[in-house]
Amino acid sequence: xxxxxxxxxxxxxxxxxxxxxxxxxxxxxxxxxxxxxxxxxxxxxxxxxxxxxxxxxxxxxxxxxxxxxxxxxxxxxxxxxxxxxxxxxxxxxxxxxxxxxxxxxxxxxxxxxxxxxxxxxxxxxxxxxxxxxxxxxxxxxxxxxxxxxxxxxxxxxxxxxxxxxxxxxxxxxxxxxxxxxxxxxxxxxxxxxxxxxxxxxxxxxxxxxxxxxxxxxxxxxxxxxxxxxxxxxxxxxxxxxxxxxxxxxxxxxxxxxxxxxxxxxxxxxxxxxxxxxxxxxxxxxxxxxxxxxxxxxxxxxxxxxxxxxxxxxxxxxxxxxxxxxxxxxxxxxxxxxxxxxxxxxxxxxxxxxxxxxxxxxxxxxxxxxxxxxxxxxxxxxxxxxxxxxxxxxxxxxxxxxxxxxxxxxxxxxxxxxxxxxxxxxxxxxxxxxxxxxxxxxxxxxxxxxxxxxxxxxxxxxxxxxxxxxxxxxxxxxxxxxxxxxxxxxxxxxxxxxxxxxxxxxxxxxxxxxxxxxxxxxxxxxxxxxxxxxxxxxxxxxxxxxxxxxxxxxxxxxxxxxxxxxxxxxxxxxxxxxxxxxxxxxxxxxxxxxxxxxxxxxxxxxxxxxxxxxxxxxxxxxxxxxxxxxxxxxxxxxxxxxxxxxxxxxxxxxxxxxxxxxxxxxxxxxxxxxxxxxxxxxxxxxxxxxxxxxxxxxxxxxxxxxxxxxxxxxxxxxxxxxxxxxxxxxxxxxxxxxxxxxxxxxxxxxxxxxxxxxxxxxxxxxxxxxxxxxxxxxxxxxxxxxxxxxxxxxxxxxxxxxxxxxxxxxxxxxxxxxxxxxxxxxxxxxxxxxxxxxxxxxxxxxxxxxxxxx
RNA sequence: GCCGGAGUGGCGGAAUGGCAGACGCGGCGGACUCAAAAUCCGUUGAUGGCAACAUCGUGUGGGUUCAACUCCCACCUCCGGCACCA
Numbered sequence: 001x002x003x004x005x006x007x008x009x010x011x012x013x014x015x016x017x018x019x020x021x022x023x024x025x026x027x028x029x030x031x032x033x034x035x036x037x038x039x040x041x042x043x044x045x046x047x048x049x050x051x052x053x054x055x056x057x058x059x060x061x062x063x064x065x066x067x068x069x070x071x072x073x074x075x076x077x078x079x080x081x082x083x084x085x086x087x088x089x090x091x092x093x094x095x096x097x098x099x100x101x102x103x104x105x106x107x108x109x110x111x112x113x114x115x116x117x118x119x120x121x122x123x124x125x126x127x128x129x130x131x132x133x134x135x136x137x138x139x140x141x142x143x144x145x146x147x148x149x150x151x152x153x154x155x156x157x158x159x160x161x162x163x164x165x166x167x168x169x170x171x172x173x174x175x176x177x178x179x180x181x182x183x184x185x186x187x188x189x190x191x192x193x194x195x196x197x198x199x200x201x202x203x204x205x206x207x208x209x210x211x212x213x214x215x216x217x218x219x220x221x222x223x224x225x226x227x228x229x230x231x232x233x234x235x236x237x238x239x240x241x242x243x244x245x246x247x248x249x250x251x252x253x254x255x256x257x258x259x260x261x262x263x264x265x266x267x268x269x270x271x272x273x274x275x276x277x278x279x280x281x282x283x284x285x286x287x288x289x290x291x292x293x294x295x296x297x298x299x300x301x302x303x304x305x306x307x308x309x310x311x312x313x314x315x316x317x318x319x320x321x322x323x324x325x326x327x328x329x330x331x332x333x334x335x336x337x338x339x340x341x342x343x344x345x346x347x348x349x350x351x352x353x354x355x356x357x358x359x360x361x362x363x364x365x366x367x368x369x370x371x372x373x374x375x376x377x378x379x380x381x382x383x384x385x386x387x388x389x390x391x392x393x394x395x396x397x398x399x400x401x402x403x404x405x406x407x408x409x410x411x412x413x414x415x416x417x418x419x420x421x422x423x424x425x426x427x428x429x430x431x432x433x434x435x436x437x438x439x440x441x442x443x444x445x446x447x448x449x450x451x452x453x454x455x456x457x458x459x460x461x462x463x464x465x466x467x468x469x470x471x472x473x474x475x476x477x478x479x480x481x482x483x484x485x486x487x488x489x490x491x492x493x494x495x496x497x498x499x500x501x502x503x504x505x506x507x508x509x510x511x512x513x514x515x516x517x518x519x520x521x522x523x524x525x526x527x528x529x530x531x532x533x534x535x536x537x538x539x540x541x542x543x544x545x546x547x548x549x550x551x552x553x554x555x556x557x558x559x560x561x562x563x564x565x566x567x568x569x570x571x572x573x574x575x576x577x578x579x580x581x582x583x584x585x586x587x588x589x590x591x592x593x594x595x596x597x598x599x600x601x602x603x604x605x606x607x608x609x610x611x612x613x614x615x616x617x618x619x620x621x622x623x624x625x626x627x628x629x630x631x632x633x634x635x636x637x638x639x640x641x642x643x644x645x646x647x648x649x650x651x652x653x654x655x656x657x658x659x660x661x662x663x664x665x666x667x668x669x670x671x672x673x674x675x676x677x678x679x680x681x682x683x684x685x686x687x688x689x690x691x692x693x694x695x696x697x698x699x700x701x702x703x704x705x706x707x708x709x710x711x712x713x714x715x716x717x718x719x720x721x722x723x724x725x726x727x728x729x730x731x732x733x734x735x736x737x738x739x740x741x742x743x744x745x746x747x748x749x750x751x752x753x754x755x756x757x758x759x760x761x762x763x764x765x766x767x768x769x770x771x772x773x774x775x776x777x778x779x780x781x782x783x784x785x786x787x788x789x790x791x792x793x794x795x796x797x798x799x800x801x802x803x804x805x806x807x808x809x810x811x812x813x814x815x816x817x818x819x820x821x822x823x824x825x826x827x828x829x830x831x832x833x834x835x836x837x838x839x840x841x842x843x844x845x846x847x848x849x850x851x852x853x
Numbered sequence: 854g855c856c857g858g859a860g861u862g863g864c865g866g867a868a869u870g871g872c873a874g875a876c877g878c879g880g881c882g883g884a885c886u887c888a889a890a891a892u893c894c895g896u897u898g899a900u901g902g903c904a905a906c907a908u909c910g911u912g913u914g915g916g917u918u919c920a921a922c923u924c925c926c927a928c929c930u931c932c933g934g935c936a937c938c939a
Contacts, residue, residue, distance in 0.1 A: 173934085216857050220934060223856065228938070253939060266939090309937080334937040344939045352854095353937055444938060563934080633877075634865060640932085647865070647878050653892095654877085660892090715867070718876035725876095732893095798872045803920065805872055839919055847871045851919050 005659035007623025011761040015113055023776060024063075024118040026074040028549050035071040036550045037063040038529055038589075040558030040566070041078045041125075044104035045085060048111045049605045049612040050631060050643050051559075051598040057628045058595055058637050058711070059557045060117045064757035065708050067118075068782040074550050075118060076532040078125030079105050082133075082457045083521040084162055084179055087488060090456075094489050097456040101128060115615060115624045116760045118778070123535040127524035128456075132531060134479030135541035136523055137461040139573070142580050143194060144462075144472050150193045151470065155270065155338065156449055157184040163491075164453040165191055167520060168446045169224075169565045178565075186295070192451035192460060192517065196572045200225055200443040202586075203571055212591030214638070217563045224564050226444025229420065230254035231428045233345060233437040235265060235318035242326050244319060249273065252340030252442055256431070257423035258347040259322045260389070260409040261368030263358065265329045266311070266344045268337040269294040277314040277329065286312040287331050294333035309334050309357045320345075321436035322427065323410060325389075332357060340442055348399065355399035367394045369404045369417035387413045448569065450520045455486065455493045457518025465505035465512040474506050480514070494518070525566050526573040529553055529588060544582050556589040559597065567592070593711060596640035598631075605643070613643050625759035626652045632713040632758055655762055658724055658755065662766045664731070665748050672741035689733055690740040696726040697747040698789035704754045705785065717758065723751050750783040799824045800849040806831045809848070817842050824848040 018024065028034075039059035042052060056077075063075035079101075086097035093100070105126060112119070125132055143149050157166040161182040170178040177184055196203075204225045207218045230253050237247040249267075253259075267274055269291040278284045290312045311332035319326055334353055335344055348358035348365040358365050366389055370377055376395060377384055383391065386408050403418030412430075415423035431437025451460060459480040461473035473480055483500050486492055494500050494516035505512040527541065533550040534542035558566075567589070574588040597604050600611045618627050630651035635641040675686060686694065700723035707716035727747050730739070749771075756763040756777045767777035791813060797820070799807040807827035811820050820842050825832070832852050839851040 173936095214858095216934080219857060223935060226935095226938065230939085251939080255939080332937095334939095336938065339938045346939085351939065353939075356937095442938080444935095560933080636866085639859090639866095641865080644865075644878090650878055656891095714865090715876080718867075721876055800872080800920075808872090841871095841919055843871055843920095847920085849871075849919055 003663070005656050005762065007625060007761065008620070010765045011114075011116065011623050011625070014761050014764045015116060018116075018118070018776075019113070019121070022120075022122065023778065024075065024120050025122055026076070026120045026550075027072060028546070029072040032070060032072040034074070034550060035063075035066045035555070036074045036533075036553045037066060037555050038074075038076070038532075038553045038557070040556070040562065041080050041525070041528060042108060043083065043085070044079045044081055044101055044108055045607055046104050046107065047612070047614045047616065048108055049598070049607075049614055051605050052108075053115065053615050053627060054598050054631050054637075054641075055557060055559070055595055056112065056115070056117050057632055058593065058713070059555075060628075060760075061632065061708065061713060061757040062555055062557075062711065063118055064760065064778055065782070067778060068753065068756070068780060070781070074123075074532065075120060076123040076125070076535070077112065077117070077119040077121070078123075078528055078532070079108070079127065080521065080525050080528070081105065081126050081128035082518075082524060084164075084454065084456070087454060087456045087491075091489050091491060096484065097488060098128065098484055101456075111615060114619060115628065118760070123532050125528055125531050125535055127458075127521075127528060128482075130479045130481055131538065132528075133458040133482070133524065135531070136458045136519065136527070137473070137478050137480060138475060138541060139527065139577070140461055140519070140523075141472050141475055141478075143576060146576075146580070148195045148198065148576060150195055150447065151190060152193060153188060153190045154193075154449075155186050156189050156191055158187040158189070159184050162454070165189060165449055165451065167449045167522070169448075169568070191449050193447040194450050194523075194572070196448045196569075197443060197445055199572055199575050200227070200445045201441075202575060203445075203568065206571070206587055209587060210589075210592070213589075214592065214594055217560070217567065217592060217594060220563045221568055224445065224568065228254050228442050228444075230440060230442065231256040231424075231431065231437050232341070232440045233259065233431060234321060235343075235345070236321070237329075238317050238319050238326060240315070240317060242317070242319075249318060249343050250341050251343045251345045252440065253345055254419055255347065255350060255417075255424065256427040256437070257406055257409075257412070257415070257417040257421055258350040258368050259320065259345065259427055260406075260412070261347040261349050261366050262320050262325070262327060262345040263348060263364045263366055263392075264346045265318045265327050266332045266335045266346050266357075267314070267329060268335040268342040269331055269333060270337040271331075271335075271342045273343075274314065274331055277316045281315050283313060283315040287314060290331050290333060309353065309360060311357060311361065321431060321434065328363075330361075338446065339444065349394050349396075350399055350401055352399045352401065364392045365394050366392050366408060367396075367400075368409055369400065369406055369423075371400060371402060371404045374400075374404070383407055385413065387411070448520075448572075450523055451517035452520055453493060453495075454518055455482075455488050457521060458482070458524065459494065460515045460517050460519055462515040463503055463505060463512045464515065465508065465510060467510050468505055468507045468512075471505055471507050471512070477506070482518075522566060522569050526569040527577070529570070530577070530583075540582075542582070544584075547582065548584055551583065552585050552587060553589045555591045555593065557593045557595055560594040563594065593637060595637050596635065599640060599642050602642060613645075618645075618648060622648055622652045623655075623761070625762045626655055629655065629717060629758050633717045634714065636714055637711055654721060654724070655759060657728075658751065659762065659766065661724060661727055661731075662748055662752060663770055665744065666770050666772070668736055669741065669745070671736045672739040672744060673737065674742060675740040686740060686743070687734075687738065689730060690743055693726060693730045693740070693747065694743045694789050695792055697723060697743065697750060698785040700726070701750050701754065701783050701785035702787070702790050705782070708754075708757070713758070716754075720751060720755055723747065727751070746783075753777065753780055753783050756780075795845050797824070797845070798847050799827050800847065801828050801831050802851060803849075813845060817844075820844075820848060824850065 037059055039055050063073050066073045081101050086101045089100045090097045157171050159177040159182050161180045171184055172178050204227055232250050234248040234250050236244045238244040278287045311330045314329045316329045317326045346354040348354040349367045387410050389408050406412050406415045406417040406423045412423055417423045428439050459482055461480045463471045465471050486497050501514040501516050503512055503514045530542050534546040570588050577583045605612050615627055630648050700719050703719035704716045752763050752766050763777050767773050793813050795813050796810050798805045809823040809827045835852040838853050841849045
């Protein structure tokens with residue numbers, strides 16, 4: 001009854017069985033441990049490509065293996081359905097974003113089903129469905145209540161191509177839009193923000209808990225949050241004659257120990273005091289020129305990598321609170337308005353940028369922190385005790401920013417200087433006592449700009465009332481429905497849709513205007529994983545007890561491109577929802593796998609580049625199982641891989657090999673005598689060949705199990721191939737009538753079971769049809785190996801002489817060391833004859849090494 | 854510039870400090886076949902040798918060790934992230 005492996009026939013057959021039986025529906029079962037396996041949900045861009053296949057195959061293997069290991073598994077899927085590409089496609093193809101989006105979802109859903117992914121389809125989430133996005137609005141309102149939503153006028157990143165603002169996290173490398181790579185512009189606009197900075201410290205601290213995350217992702221997030229410790233110092237504004245005003249300017253510094261070395265003071269070009277200082281003065285023109293160049297040329301200069309430092313004197317001075325020194329105030333292009341306070345104290349001897357600026361404009365560079373071996377101290381040892389300003393210009397050709405000793409620093413002279421030094425602490429204490437400074441912490445992280453001037457997004461549930469101001473939409477009026485009757489092929493937004501924005505104020509009833517900006521799509525992806533735990537809930541985003549059962553996600557799988565963006569925002573949402581009382585966890589994702597990218601000839605596959613390899617090109621010829629297994633076999637999951645069609649044949653051959661092996665076994669098995677008493681049980685009178693097979697089978701089961709656990713699927717598949725080879729070798733070497741039924745059967749069944757998560761269709765067919773078992777392979781228990789059978793009772797050890805293998809010995813496992821020593825010496829007798837054995841090292845069960853002279 | 858990651862056969866890739874190259878792709882030789890496909894067997898790091906074998910070999914140069922792809926120091930190349938963050 002031998003029959004052929006025909007994936008085109010069996011794959012759709014099993015897919016429809018699984019779907020109609022809803023075999024992959026997640027069940028909350030308190031009796032079993034749970035596992036929530038999640039892959040980052042796709043954007044419905046059209047046909048999936050091999051990158052998708054890889055991402056979702058990894059998750060599917062983990063989910064299927066987890067079920068067989070006895071876990072109650074949640075493995076859902078959905079679509080991140082709002083966003084710009086839908087609008088662009090709609091304009092280009094003269095259709096509606098909704099139509100384009102839902103059609104693409106249908107395409108991807110069909111493709112995913114054709115690949116045999118084991119999703120709980122009943123929990124499907126589509127973010128552009130009102131049933132989903134209303135809860136995004138609900139969360140917005142909750143955040144609004146808690147003061148985590150802010151509308152403010154700020155310089156923001158504007159993408160002229162996308163015609164919308166962007167969050168800081170969405171501006172890449174050289175200041176370009178993450179989506180279209182257009183250079184972004186700075187604009188001063190009134191926008192909506194989520195106050196993620198309120199959680200900056202916790203987002204940083206809790207990275208320590210995430211030991212299931214790749215180190216580099218944690219490092220990237222820590223760098224992005226960018227905590228720095230230092231001090232604020234208040235400088236009093238004065239005129240050229242030293243007459244002080246009651247105006248102070250505060251600076252932030254990480255080096256309060258260098259305060260005595262401040263020889264000038266800088267304002268950012270955008271600083272509001274600049275025009276106040278120079279308007280109508282002789283300095284106005286020069287300052288305006290700097291401001292002009294800084295605001296218009298910065299982007300270009302940054303691109304070249306080296307920005308020339310330019311600045312201009314404002315005619316004003318400030319008083320240094322530590323020593324009452326009067327220093328000039330300049331405007332400089334390298335001072336950033338959006339970090340610290342937009343003003344800095346310049347210490348050219350201790351800061352490279354200030355040094356360059358001082359040299360360019362002839363400003364003094366007094367040394368205040370010097371290294372112990374500094375030539376300055378060598379030439380003038382008394383300088384080490386100098387408290388007053390004696391040397392006003394360093395002989396160095398670069399700033400010194402390292403640790404050292406404070407000099408020329410009044411009462412602080414002699415203290416250690418440097419970041420976080422005793423000297424720095426002492427200066428902060430002195431400033432604090434005088435009320436002119438204080439210790440403080442600064443973050444690089446900015447608040448999350450969430451409003452977008454685009455149509456295809458979740459409407460911000462707010463109404464602008466001329467009398468009441470900003471009025472949140474009452475919760476019982478949610479959702480604010482995104483109207484679909486808008487012709488967006490002209491590029492129109494909600495601001496061109498009066499039926500949408502003309503509303504009555506919910507408080508006073510006056511004519512008011514509904515907010516027409518929509519939310520950043522990343523707000524949807526920041527909590528979709530929570531919706532899966534309770535996807536049909538129509539009274540809340542999710543029930544707390546359901547989330548409590550399933551959360552956190554045990555294994556999250558997705559691309560490294562979200563190392564900051566999505567993964568940071570999701571952590572933020574989780575903490576906010578915890579504080580609202582909906583969650584009891586601090587972190588959403590316990591373990592994270594950042595899967596490598598699938599490339600073609602070195603380039604990332606993307607629709608815009610047109611270098612996509614789609615699974616449909618391979619499935620008709622080889623089937624989904626081959627595609628899945630091949631992409632898992634090509635490389636470890638976290639490494640980038642270059643797609644090459646050459647090896648697909650090999651994987652197809654392998655699955656055929658498995659098919660024939662199992663098929664032949666099914667035909668012949670009645671002829672196998674039952675020799676050993678039970679599968680996997682060690683029976684002393686087995687033949688040497690059968691013992692050998694039992695050993696190989698158990699060793700392979702252990703190896704494949706361990707490798708799937710640590711998600712090294714490429715080596716797991718290699719172990720399955722070795723198991724397959726061992727079974728074939730046994731068949732070749734041992735006639736049917738001498739074969740051990742129990743050991744062989746255990747080998748065959750283990751092979752089929754362990755291959756099942758990777759190649760779910762062929763294994764289902766082999767299990768149920770070819771082997772004639774009842775019940776799905778995917779509901780079987782994972783094979784258990786016998787640790788005693790994974791090792792041999794005799795081991796062959798290489799014997800090295802001076803680092804070269806010169807002989808081999810076979811000894812009992814864990815043999816007495818004396819026995820091993822003697823056997824080794826005998827084995828290499830010829831090589832060591834007449835020489836002194838200086839050393840003999842036995843590494844038990846591994847190697848013997850002899851050193852002779 | 855700073856912070857990560859990676860350099861291993863023709864190719865993808867394996868190796869708790871213990872026989873480098875598992876597993877596979879490709880190649881070569883053979884069996885089966887009228888022939889081909891499929892399948893099966895053998896072989897396949899380099900150099901030298903008829904051969905057993907010898908020597909060399911994990912980006913480069915040092916070091917630690919009986920033993921280094923693995924640990925340490927210095928450097929080269931590539932990839933990724935951040936980048937005037939005071």
